Amino acid sequence: MTSSSAASRKALSKIACNRLQKELVEWQVNPPAGFKHKVTDNLQRWVIEVNGASGTLYANETYQLQVDFPEHYPMEAPQVIFIPPAPLHPHIYSNGHICLDILYDSWSPAMTASSICISILSMLSSSTVKQRPADNDRYVKNCRNGRSPKETRWWFHDDKV
Amino acid sequence: MASHSLGQFTEGKVRNSQRGKMPLTVDLNYPAPCEDMVLNARFTWDNSQQGQDEAHSRSEPQASLDCEVIDDEVVIISPRIYAQAKNNSSRNLEVRDVPATNTEQHNGLSDVAAQTHLIPLHCHKRRRTLRNQAVLNWELHFSSEDSDENKTKEVPIPELPQSTPPPETPAFSCPICLGPLSEETSTKCGHIFCKMCIEASIKVQHKCPTCRKRLRMKDTIRVYLPTK
Numbered sequence: 001m002t003s004s005s006a007a008s009r010k011a012l013s014k015i016a017c018n019r020l021q022k023e024l025v026e027w028q029v030n031p032p033a034g035f036k037h038k039v040t041d042n043l044q045r046w047v048i049e050v051n052g053a054s055g056t057l058y059a060n061e062t063y064q065l066q067v068d069f070p071e072h073y074p075m076e077a078p079q080v081i082f083i084p085p086a087p088l089h090p091h092i093y094s095n096g097h098i099c100l101d102i103l104y105d106s107w108s109p110a111m112t113a114s115s116i117c118i119s120i121l122s123m124l125s126s127s128t129v130k131q132r133p134a135d136n137d138r139y140v141k142n143c144r145n146g147r148s149p150k151e152t153r154w155w156f157h158d159d160k161v
Numbered sequence: 162m163a164s165h166s167l168g169q170f171t172e173g174k175v176r177n178s179q180r181g182k183m184p185l186t187v188d189l190n191y192p193a194p195c196e197d198m199v200l201n202a203r204f205t206w207d208n209s210q211q212g213q214d215e216a217h218s219r220s221e222p223q224a225s226l227d228c229e230v231i232d233d234e235v236v237i238i239s240p241r242i243y244a245q246a247k248n249n250s251s252r253n254l255e256v257r258d259v260p261a262t263n264t265e266q267h268n269g270l271s272d273v274a275a276q277t278h279l280i281p282l283h284c285h286k287r288r289r290t291l292r293n294q295a296v297l298n299w300e301l302h303f304s305s306e307d308s309d310e311n312k313t314k315e316v317p318i319p320e321l322p323q324s325t326p327p328p329e330t331p332a333f334s335c336p337i338c339l340g341p342l343s344e345e346t347s348t349k350c351g352h353i354f355c356k357m358c359i360e361a362s363i364k365v366q367h368k369c370p371t372c373r374k375r376l377r378m379k380d381t382i383r384v385y386l387p388t389k
Contacts, residue, residue: 015338018338018340019337019338019339019340022338022339022340023339026339074337075361075362075365076365106373108366108368108370108371108373109336109337109358109361109362109365109370110336110337110370110371112339
């Protein structure tokens, strides 16, 4: 699904490459709590292990995030999805797509992979129910041909979770 | 004010006598208090002019030979007229190549005529005398350069300054490229980025990357952070 879209993606620009190398160094020096970067030789695709925060619905659970960086990162947001099985959450679809504004409309070039991870953990931690979004089946069906979540026209209606 | 102008003046005289060649260029009786400013301007202008002529004289080392002849001419001119003309020409630097016809227009005024007639002659002269000064200074400069080089050779600098700068540089970094700030530029909301980074960012989205405040390119200003 996502591997095909990643294969067609353009290589990182020099600026993006420099910035990602700096981010990686910063991550190694000061990793965000609860996350583990799974080392690969691919700078453009990061796989990050997420540990649910203790005291939350996702305590002791581990998920995997896949972060794909576009050619013009950080001017353009990375594509961030959970590698299925995705956590049960009102804003996370079963195909791993995450409904989170900073990944799309509210992306800012001053954000980093690390800051995204913290936002996602915060989103998980503030959840009060473990359930899929109401339109999960319809959405997943529409994305069946491997569409990127960045092509979705998201509607950010819920700021509580 | 009066004492100040006198001080300025003695300084000028000392400078001239140091040059040795024309001790009478300045008439102590001549300047009115208001002349202070003009004299000041003249001396500072002379200094700046030396720099230019210095470079010039390097390419023409034979200039020092000419000066012997020229200096004799300078002494002949009465100090008052010399001061007047020098004064006059320093006010009108761009008039250096004034044609004779121009000076004739002033002939009606006797006082002015005495000065203006001198302008082309004087300018010519001053340029060359300055060249002489420049040569002298150049020699001084040259010898001082030499001594500087000797000093640097003697002093063992190598590793201390090289090891100290690295900790200073990463004080601030650009939130967009995460690198050291290059041409640091502030937004109107006070957030600082590299010029290139904020330009690229504003092109993509018209808001501040840090606080999301609405932003245009004209809302940014180049700032200069202290280096220490």
